[in-house]
Amino acid sequence: RKEVEQDPGPFNVPEGATVAFNCTYSNSASQSFFWYRQDCRKEPKLLMSVYSSGNEDGRFTAQLNRASQYISLLIRDSKLSDSATYLCVVYYGQNFVFGPGTRLSVLP
């Protein structure tokens, strides 16, 4: 089993749709959790950290379920500019472990 797994995607959604991505991690000692976005041939950029109580940043909501070792990202009112690959990242020990990413295409 891979340490961090994500929905394989791709997700193709119309503008204005709500889309949710799921991520599971295998190490129960994981300490910190993040969502990054990566545009084609660009560097990953932090979208948001994920906190135990859940957190929201505009149209984006992240949830963490430590008992189930599960992280989610919800995007409301999708924009064309949201098209990217979304990376789930987990930190434990001294390493960041990246999931393979889920590609999102928002269609006009």
Add this chain to the structure above:
Amino acid sequence: NAGVTQTPKFQVLKTGQSMTLQCAQDMNHEYMSWYRQDPGMGLRLIHYSVGAGITDQGEVPNGYNVSRSTTEDFPLRLLSAAPSQTSVYFCASSLKGNQPQHFGDGTRLSIL
């Protein structure tokens, strides 16, 4: 702010050549790391450093060396380039290990 600066942005090498990828950050971050990203794959950790003078291996360290003589700089050395090392290399830093990382623009490396 410059953030994380990687040089060069592009490089073509012949098999067996050696080279150093440079990474510098101006944010006084303790934690720095190197990743490689191959087509259709996620980022894989090569080496990391939790502070000046301290380095450790990641998931795919073979064929690479690092050093951390200063807080700012974390160069990655390819000892004897092989075609399997053709990839995009990203350097990243964070204030401390469990905090969000900032990435450089990447170095696109081709080994012929």
